Amino acid sequence: MAKRPRVAGLISEYRRYSHGQNIIDRLMGGYGWENQWHYPELDVVSLYVDQFPESDLSREREQRHPDLHIYPSIAEALTLGGDELAVDGVVLIAEHGDYPLNDKGQMLYPRYDFFQQTVDVFRASGRCVPVFCDKHLSYDFDWAREMVETAKELGFPFMAGSSLPVARRVPSIDLPLGSEVEEVVGIGVGNIDSYDIHALEAMQCLAERRRGGETGVKSVRGLRGDSVWQALDAGAWDPVLFEACLCRSLSLKPADETHRHTYPSREELPGLLERDPVAYQIEYRDGVKATMLLMAGLKQDITAAVRIKSQPDPFSVLFYLGEGHHMQPNFFNPLSHHIENLICKGETPFPVERTLLTTGTAIAGIDSLHQGEQLIGTPHLDISYQVEETSTFRRT
Numbered sequence: 266m267a268k269r270p271r272v273a274g275l276i277s278e279y280r281r282y283s284h285g286q287n288i289i290d291r292l293m294g295g296y297g298w299e300n301q302w303h304y305p306e307l308d309v310v311s312l313y314v315d316q317f318p319e320s321d322l323s324r325e326r327e328q329r330h331p332d333l334h335i336y337p338s339i340a341e342a343l344t345l346g347g348d349e350l351a352v353d354g355v356v357l358i359a360e361h362g363d364y365p366l367n368d369k370g371q372m373l374y375p376r377y378d379f380f381q382q383t384v385d386v387f388r389a390s391g392r393c394v395p396v397f398c399d400k401h402l403s404y405d406f407d408w409a410r411e412m413v414e415t416a417k418e419l420g421f422p423f424m425a426g427s428s429l430p431v432a433r434r435v436p437s438i439d440l441p442l443g444s445e446v447e448e449v450v451g452i453g454v455g456n457i458d459s460y461d462i463h464a465l466e467a468m469q470c471l472a473e474r475r476r477g478g479e480t481g482v483k484s485v486r487g488l489r490g491d492s493v494w495q496a497l498d499a500g501a502w503d504p505v506l507f508e509a510c511l512c513r514s515l516s517l518k519p520a521d522e523t524h525r526h527t528y529p530s531r532e533e534l535p536g537l538l539e540r541d542p543v544a545y546q547i548e549y550r551d552g553v554k555a556t557m558l559l560m561a562g563l564k565q566d567i568t569a570a571v572r573i574k575s576q577p578d579p580f581s582v583l584f585y586l587g588e589g590h591h592m593q594p595n596f597f598n599p600l601s602h603h604i605e606n607l608i609c610k611g612e613t614p615f616p617v618e619r620t621l622l623t624t625g626t627a628i629a630g631i632d633s634l635h636q637g638e639q640l641i642g643t644p645h646l647d648i649s650y651q652v653e654e655t656s657t658f659r660r661t
Contacts, residue, residue: 270307270353273342275379277315278362279323285358291601313342316362339382350390354608358399369635371458377408393421395607401462401624409624424613425620430470431599433585439656445574446475449555450506453567464557465623467584468569480550482646487633490541502556509570509581516565538562545630599659614657618650
């Protein structure tokens with residue numbers, strides 16, 4: 266029997282509903298896949314946990330799983346307390362915990378620091394293994410780019426990103442590869458820094474399939490509050506795409522709570538939101554434009570729509586996450602499946618450049634908001650890549 270890969274989890278916080286718990290629990294105990302329970306063909310043998318809140322579950326997991334051990338440092342988690350790398354894969358999840366905010370509203374999660382400590386062990390051991398980094402790469406684009414360049418320099422498979430691109434869709438379709446895309450609109454939930462990356466990744470996994478492939482982003486402008494409504498009224502994005510995003514939602518808030526099928530009018534929209542809306546207006550280097558909107562409270566899901574040249578109707582899709590984090594977060598199943606393939610087979614489902622580009626776009630949007638909604642030129646986002654025709658989202 267072939268040796269089962271051994272995995273180290275580097276986790277900022279391991280509590281109920283955290284990304285660390287949702288992903289590592291699946292890699293240890295299994296998850297639903299292809300209409301049956303799938304037991305991963307790997308073993309999580311070590312954890313480094315940065316913070317231990319009262320709701321911590323990592324110590325209970327250590328007691329439950331005899332082969333799992335929590336180590337006091339990243340280096341020890343990777344070497345299993347020895348002198349050199351002793352695992353076959355690294356899962357880096359620095360998404361929750363008590364970390365400072367900077368003046369731009371970014372949570373200073375230690376993803377780059379975790380990554381650098383991992384690479385230090387790789388270099389000292391003369392050996393590398395596949396690495397997964399949850400969500401965007403860093404709050405600093407130079408660090409994010411360095412992470413990707415380091416992975417290429419050392420030659421290890423590197424996967425990063427959120428669950429959205431690989432989740433189920435309604436309908437279960439993908440944008441035809443090579444489509445002549447003119448515009449993309451996406452509507453998400455939540456706030457900047459945490460949920461903007463989800464909506465951007467949902468949009469990007471469609472936009473990258475356009476004719477010529479991905480070319481990079483030329484500029485980003487962030488808008489908030491009244492500026493969003495003024496841009497909407499001025500036709501800053503295609504109103505048909507905006508409506509398609511709302512119509513794909515399974516959770517659109519009705520304008521009249523006594524009648525569940527009352528579509529909100531333009532005048533009613535502001536009163537349905539829980540906070541000021543946010544928009545990132547994006548211009549790609551090939552001229553395609555995109556708008557990402559966060560409209561918390563209007564709906565509870567993420568949708569996107571695409572204008573394809575010479576087609577009268579837009580392409581639109583719901584990125585289906587089921588009941589969400591606090592019910593049955595099965596949208597972590599496909600992400601866990603791809604992490605397993607990464608470690609067991611060395612397969613990355615999509616180029617890590619996608620996450621590098623969405624990381625940079627999110628940072629530019631936040632910078633623009635911080636600078637009074639100024640247009641931010643992004644020559645550093647000259648990031649080109651191609652994707653395969655085969656899609657990676659879950660169909661069953």
